[in-house]
Amino acid sequence: MGIVLKEISKSYDGRTVLKNLNLEINQGEFHVLLGPSGGGKTTTLSVIAGLTEQDSGSVSIGGLDVSKLSPGERRIGFVFQDHALFPHLTVFDNVAYGLRVRRIKGYEMTRKVEYYLSKVSIAKEKGKFPHQLSGGQKQRTALARALVIEPEILLMDEPMSSLDAITKETVRDELKSIQQEIGVTTVYVTHDQNEALLLGDRVSVLNNGRVEQIESPDELFYHPKTEFVARFVGFKNILKVSPAGINTHEAAVLINNDGMKHPIKIRVKKYPVFEKGKEINLCIHPEKITLKREDETVAGDLNRIRGKIIKRKNNGNGFMAIVDIGGTTLHAAISSDFKVHENVWVCFAPDAAHPLCGKKCREPEQRRKCFNGGNTLAL
Ligand SMILES: Nc1ncnc2c1ncn2[C@@H]1O[C@H](COP(=O)(O)OP(=O)(O)O)[C@@H](O)[C@H]1O
Ligand SMILES: [Mg+2]
Incomplete structure (x- = not known):
C-alpha cells in the first residue's frame, strides 16, 4: 500500500x-x-x-x-x-x-x-x-x-x-x-x-x-x-562562485569561498541559473578531480588550480587527498603515491561541477555522464 x-x-x-x-x-x-x-x-x-x-x-x-x-x-x-x-x-x-x-x-x-x-x-x-x-x-x-x-x-x-x-x-x-x-x-x-x-x-x-x-x-x-543535501550525502567539495563571463557553452566563474586569499578563476559548463555577479554554489565529486605533479603537463581543456596536499586519508576503499587551494580545500580521490606537503595541480573538466541551484537537474545527458563517472559512495 x-x-x-x-x-x-x-x-x-x-x-x-x-x-x-x-x-x-x-x-x-x-x-x-x-x-x-x-x-x-x-x-x-x-x-x-x-x-x-x-x-x-x-x-x-x-x-x-x-x-x-x-x-x-x-x-x-x-x-x-x-x-x-x-x-x-x-x-x-x-x-x-x-x-x-x-x-x-x-x-x-x-x-x-x-x-x-x-x-x-x-x-x-x-x-x-x-x-x-x-x-x-x-x-x-x-x-x-x-x-x-x-x-x-x-x-x-x-x-x-x-x-x-x-x-x-x-x-x-x-x-x-x-x-x-x-x-x-x-x-x-x-x-x-x-x-x-x-x-x-x-x-x-x-x-x-x-x-x-x-x-x-x-x-x-x-x-x-x-x-x-550535498553536504548530507557526503559532498565536501563545495565552491562558492560568482559568474564573471558567460558565453554559449561555458562560463568563467570566480571561486570566492570564505577564507580564500584571492578569488580563483575557473571555467565551468554554462548552467541556466548563472547570472553575472550572482553567487551560486557548485559541488564537485572527488573522483572527477585529478591531481598532477607540478612538472606534469595538463590538457588545455581542463581547469588547473595550484594547490598543496595538506592531508591524505585512507577511507577504506581508496585514498583521498585534501588539497589547500589558497584558503579553502578540495578533496580528490587519488592513487596512494601522492604525499602530504606535495605541491600539485588540481585538475577537472569544466563540466565536472554541478550547481546547487535548488532545482532538479533536468538534463538527461548531463545525468548520464555523471552516473558513468565512478561508483564510489563513501567520500
Ligand atoms: N514527545 C515529545 N515531546 C517533546 N518534544 C519532542 C517529542 N518528541 C520529539 N520531540 C522533539 O522534536 C524534535 C524532533 O524529534 P525527532 O522526530 O525524534 O527527530 P529525529 O528522529 O529526526 O532525531 C526534537 O527536537 C525532539 O526533542
Ligand atoms: Mg529519531
Missing part, C-alpha cells in the same frame, strides 16, 4: 518539528528518510503509525485516510531504534506476541512464527531471552516480530544504529532482499547517508521538518539540489 502524507505539521511546546510536510511513498517501495538528528524523522514515522497525532494534515494508506484510526487499526509493523523486545519473553514469544493479540493461535500461529523466524535466520535462537542475544540477533527478532503480522506498511527507526560495521552490512543486505521478496512498503529512518544510498529505492532528505529533496539514490548522490 502506498502512503501519502499531506501538509503534516506538528509542534511540541510551541516548537515546530514538522512544517507542512508532504511525502508520497509508493506501494512496495523501500523508502528511506534521511536527515540529521532532531530533524523530525521519528516524529514522521510515529505520525504514520498513529502513535503521535499530528496538529494538522492527513495520512492516507492505500488511498484511505487513516488520520482518525488507532495504531492497531493501521496494519503497521514497527521496528524501533532500541528493538523494544519484551525482556521476559523468549524470541519465539516476542515474535508470537502480535499474533496472540490478534487472537491467532495454535498451528496457524506456530507456522507463521516459525516461517518468519527462519526468514530472518533466527530460528535457532527461538528459546533464548533478549538478554542472551547479540545486537544483530535482537534486530532480527524485532524484524520478525514486525513482519509476522503481515503488515501493509513496515516502519523502521534507525534499526542498525547499535550494530557493529560487519553485522550491519550483513543485516542490511538481508533486510533489503527480504523486503524485495515480501514487497511490503517500507519506510526506513536513518542519519547515515551510506545506509540510505545503499538501501533506498528512493530517499527523502528531511531538513527542518520538511522534505528538501526526494530522489533515487543515484540521482541524490550525483545531483543534490541544495547545499544541505
